[in-house]
Structures are given as structure tokens and as C-alpha cells.
Amino acid sequence: MNELFDLLIHNCDVLLLGDDQIEIATHYDIAIQGQNIIAVEPTNCERSEQAAKVIQADGLLAIPGLINTHAHVPMVLFRGLAEDVPISAWFNDYIWPLESNLTPEDVYWGALLGLAEMIEVGVTYVADHYFYMGEVASAVEMAGMRANLAWAVFGHEGEEKLDQTCAFVASWQGKADGRITTWLAPHAPYTTSPEFLRMSARKAQNLGVGIHTHVSETAEQVELSLQEHGITPVQMLEDSGVFEVPTILAHCLYATEQDIELMSHYPTGIGHAPKTYLKLGMGITPISRFREAGIPIGLATDGAVSSNTLDILEQLRLMVLTQKDLAHDSTSMPVREALEIAFHGGAQVVRMADRLGDIREGKLADIVLIRQDGVHTFPRYDPAANLVYSSRSSDVHTVICDGKILLSDGKLLTIDKELVKREVSARLERLSQRVPGKRIATYPA
């Protein structure tokens, strides 16, 4: 018997995202050859004989792999160490002192811990922004996920450090069968000088890559920038040439109208992490401002010391709830729009809209199968609303990335969780020390 393709997801329901509507089609087959989806068609029982491997998916809902557009994955190492503190203390008295303890090997194990958590909740792509990114890349390669990786640099670390991150960009670009892309990551306008941003932009252009940075997270940051530089942080990014390359702008809660107009002329995109914003009391920005200006916006988890989880379904639910609340209007951000942001918006932000964000012939085979048989998602009058409002992260049954199965029936196949927990455990006492005055950077406040 001839096997015509590698993997068949047989008889699932499938979330189909049109431009103006969503459809949950029932009794569908998804055929995968190598990295790609080659057919999405009504169930055909003969087809299952043509696949090297068949996943019987009766009653499971297939959705595109979830995209996390901004994270600091290895920060799971510090989960729970900075609760209920003000934002400047969060940086200066907790995070940056704690991060001064990190070794490359810590980052490797922290990355695996965070990647395990993400795969369990259906995340197949992460745009990660952290330190020792070669270690994160190794972890991503092993875990089987897809990632855009960017090594964070502070202005005070200088050009030499920036050049090290350029070397990382060059050495990991397109690695792991093409699953890894690499960008630059000057940390933020509030931790770099305009000159440093300009230098970063020039190097990114030379490398042909984008820039992943933080911007305008609080009103105070915008105020401080206006005082010191006479322009907003967004304007500083434009002024220094950063917008000449594609950017992921994390958070961007306090963009002015002028900022948004500016951003709309460049290949910018926003990583939106509402759990962090709520928890740190930062406010919530109306997403419609960016969408009306044509600026892509995707979901993000930020790091687990602010958001406590790396769960994109949780951020999806929080996004739609907080946007309805902001608008004081239960009809705003309907289920369709929320899913459109999660999948298409996320793919646009990471500049992969041609290959990700849909289950469709020709797209990459990043697919998540979700259980729908729980009492909490019953009845199934509206399976899309169930996905947004009722599903539990533990409903994630199967995760496929780049055509490979990473999670099957809730079991991780690529990461040994117990080994990772043992390795992390052995480091906790050292990692949790905060030495007075010792920190990797200083938050201006």
C-alpha cells in the first residue's frame, strides 16, 4: 500500500477563520506531509489508509497552534518571587537582582520548564526576549517548538554586548529545520540611549532581521521620555531608525494618537499581555485603536513573574473580557474578533501570516487538538464561544508543530518534565538570592 502522506488527523472538528466569519466544520480530515498541511477536507475513511500515521480525532477541535508574541520564557525560574509589589520595586528590588544570578545553564533549564508549560497549553510559537539566547535556542530545538529569539541588551552593556547578540542572530538564524528565526532586542527606550537604538537599528538592517523591544508600558515612561528627550518612546524608536526593520513592540499601552499614526506607516506589531497589565495595575489599552490603524496585535504572556503562567488561552480570555469591560459594551470584541486576533493577529505580529495562523492547505502544520467532551464545555451550541470562555488549558489533547507531534493525549513527548524539575530544583536556593545593590540594570522612576 502506498503511503501518500506522513500524518492524518482523522475526523476532527476544525476551526476555519474567514475574513468576516468563523466556522467550526465538523467531520474533517487534515493531511500533513513533512512540515506542511496538504489537505483540509471532509472526512474520508479511505484516506486513513494512505497515511503513515493516523490520529483518530473524533470530537476533538483542531485549531491553529497558539502564538505567543512576547515572552521571557526562562523567567518561570522566578515564578512567585515578586508578588504584590509596586512596578519600580518589581524591577529594581526583585527581577533585576534575581536575574544577576543567572548562568547560561540556568537559562537552558528554565527555558525547558517554560517550553513544557507552553506546549501543554497549545502554544507552538513563541517570540522570546531574554538572555543567553543560545541556550534558549537549544531548548527550543529539542522541544520541537517554533520560535523567534532575541537576546535582550541594555544600553549600558555597550556595543560589544550588542555584537555578541548579532553573533547569536547569525549563528541560529533558520536553524532547527527552519523553526528558529533570530532578531535583535535592545531592551527598551527607557534602558537604552537614542544612540544605542540607532546602532541596534543599523545592525538589524545589515543582518536583515527585525527588532523585538518594550515600549510605552506606563504613563510615567512616556512622561519621562518627553522630559528627557522631548519625544515619546515610540517616536524615539522611529527617530532612531528602529522602525525601518520589522518590530515586535511589547505592551505599548500608552501610545499617543500621534504614535499610532506613526506606527501605522511601518511594519510594527504589538504583543498584548493583559494578565500582566491587570496584575501590575498598569491599565488596559483599547485594542481597537491599533486595529483601526491597521497595526497588527497578537496575544502574549510576558514573563511568568508578572503573569504567573505562559498560557495563551488564558490571555485570550482576559483580552476579550477586559476589552468588553473597557468599552462598557457586551457586544464589543465578539468571539470571532477575539479568535481572529489570537490566530491571524499573532501570525502577523511575528511576520509569519503567510505560513501560520490558519488550518489550510499550504500552511505549516502547527495544529492543536482540543477536547470538547468536558461537562464545562457542554452543551456545544457554540463551540467557538466554548473555546474562548469555557475551555480549560488542560483540554489541550494533542500538539503538532512543523508536522511533528509534541504532545499526545496530554503527554509531552519531547521534554522530560521530571528531569527538568529536578535540574531546576537544584538551582532554586542560589537563584532566589537577592544581593543588595546587585542588579543587571536599573529602572528609572
Added chain:
Amino acid sequence: MNELFDLLIHNCDVLLLGDDQIEIATHYDIAIQGQNIIAVEPTNCERSEQAAKVIQADGLLAIPGLINTHAHVPMVLFRGLAEDVPISAWFNDYIWPLESNLTPEDVYWGALLGLAEMIEVGVTYVADHYFYMGEVASAVEMAGMRANLAWAVFGHEGEEKLDQTCAFVASWQGKADGRITTWLAPHAPYTTSPEFLRMSARKAQNLGVGIHTHVSETAEQVELSLQEHGITPVQMLEDSGVFEVPTILAHCLYATEQDIELMSHYPTGIGHAPKTYLKLGMGITPISRFREAGIPIGLATDGAVSSNTLDILEQLRLMVLTQKDLAHDSTSMPVREALEIAFHGGAQVVRMADRLGDIREGKLADIVLIRQDGVHTFPRYDPAANLVYSSRSSDVHTVICDGKILLSDGKLLTIDKELVKREVSARLERLSQRVPGKRIATYPA
């Protein structure tokens, strides 16, 4: 060998809620005799020989059973049928037409579906407010949960209907080994007259029971009450004598300062369901207003047509996130206070603070064991923060109510979920019809 008690939870961690602090004690035993906790002490291996049954609980976190202070449990039957609609249409075009389809038997199966969902997420007590409450009582008795049940009545249904609900109160009071208590439930000031409220209060006094009602959910309701009656909805409850008995006041987002002062002189309590408020764009009230006035506030799910789940851990997380957001202050509502509201606040609202809300000698044995071994709750620097911010509802491992095990290793012992889903499925087509003009009440707008 003499068995000295019925059930031992052996070698767990336990959440101990003091007045000003919380402690997670490790390596503890909890001994249960009949309905009661008789000892909470450091692990003693000899003790396990004295128990009829032992739960090996290494690494599990014991918390008091979660309390849902306001729900419409059988509304799970309509989950997903009223998405993204305005609040007046939500009542008049969806919920109340749909509810006109209900038969007592529908309510029975809907109650079992909702009780199954709640037990799975660690809820052991629910204050339920719905129709055909005898059916709900039967379901609660079978499921093994604890409940306060109140049969909702609209003013237009008249005294005869109210008397039927009084008969329900009398016939189910103290039943199911004392697990069921019964109250009256005039629906809300906006669906009853002052005279009807007065009559309800009088009958509640005669029966020696409390009243569970909705109040001041939107600014428009308060405005309408001022126009029609010259007083706020809260003042109308006081004026009509409702506050002479204990009350659960659902929602109460738009209480005035004067209302709060008034409420503080009576045995009132508030059921707080932030997921509903966010989803319907109703606003969020600062909880501190009520707490400063000494008015108990507990967590609630409301019905699953607004909140989509019956998950108190989800409402806990949303409460703390929305309160920090409201205050624009990451230090407000710390983990300790959030847990204090969930457990002590809930127990106070349902007037059971002497018996529920703590794992302590002499309290009722309503206990939930939570897994802490997931990658998402690792490391365990701060297990209480993990519980509030990182845990998944699926981490609920064991649920004990009134000394009986209802859920073991995630498996429901008292409800046949597949049977319930089959029974509900057979009713869905009829239940989901909306006949123009046919509804059980009308929302004034």
C-alpha cells in the same frame, strides 16, 4: 485494631488562614470523623493505622471547599446561547424566552450537569437561585454537595407562587443530612413591587429563613428605581423589611455610599461574580468599599450563560486581577486578602462562618486537595500565589464534602457524567427554541 476515625488525609500541605496572615503548613494530617474535622496536626505515621480510610496526600495542597455564593446552576443548559448581546436583549430576547421552555425534569438534569462541573473544580457549597428548586435539591442530595437553595419568584407571579416557594423552603430545610438549607428568593427589586418584597420579607421572617436576591446590577437599574420609587434598589430592600432577615445580595455593583452605610447595619452579604461583570460590560465595583463597611463579600459564578463556567478559582483570579486594575496599584488586594475573601468571605455570606471556610478542628469536613506538581505551578516559592495565579482548575485532585469523597484523583464518584450528558442532549433542540413574545418575565429598559 481500633479505628478511631473515618477518614485521614495523610501528609498533605494545608492552607491555614489566620486573621492577618496565611500559612501553608507542610506535612500535615487531617483527621475526619463523620461530618467533622477532628484534628489538623503535623504528619504522624502511626495515625494512619487509626483511620478507616486513608488518602495518601503527599504534595497535595488541602484548601477549604470553595464556596459559590450566587449561581443559577441549571443555566448550564443554555451555555453559549447568548453571546455578544446587549444586557437588555440578554434578558428579554434570550434568557427569559429560553427559560420559558424549562420543565422540572430539565432543571434536574441541568442541575446535575452544573453540579458535576462545580465538583470537578473544587466547589463544595453553592447558594443557588433558580426555578423548580425541588429538582435542584434532589440533584444536590445525590451529588453530595452542600447548598443553600432559593426558588426565584417574579412579582407578577403573585402570592400563590410565593407560597409554593415557601412550601419548598419548609419541605427541604435541613435535608440531605443537613447539607441543604432553604431561603426565599424574590428575584430583584426591578422585577417585583415594594409590596411583593414586603410580603416576601414577612414570610421569610415567619419561616426563620433569609432572602437571596439580585440588586443594583447596573447604573440604569438604580436610576429607574429613583425615578419610579424615589429610592435606590438597596433602600427599597431595607424599606420593605427584607434586611430584617439575612440576605445574599447578588452583584450590587452600583450601591451608593448611603446604601453601603445602610447595608452595614443588617446581616447582608454580597455575591461577587467578576467574569459576568466583565463579559456583560457592567463595570467592576471596588470591593474595599464593602469590606471597609464590614459587609461580607464572597465569590460567585452567576449563571453559565453570562459567565460560561461555574469555576470559583477562575472568579478568584479575576477578582484579584480586576481589583488591582481598578486601583491602578499592584500592591492592592494581596494574595492573603484574596484567599480570605474566597474562604472566610464566602462562608460569612452564606452565614456558615462558624462551620465553613477553614481547615480546623471542629469545622465541617469540606476539603479540596489540589495537585502542585505541574510545570505551571513550579517552582513553589509561593504556593499561595500559585493557587491564585497559576493553578488550573484541572489541578483539583480530590473533593470532600461533609466528610464524604465526591471526587477522587479527578474522577467524579457521585454523578454519572455520560448519563447526564445523554439526558441533556435529548432536550437541547426543544430547550434552545425562542418563541417570539414568549418569556417568563420582562426586563425594564
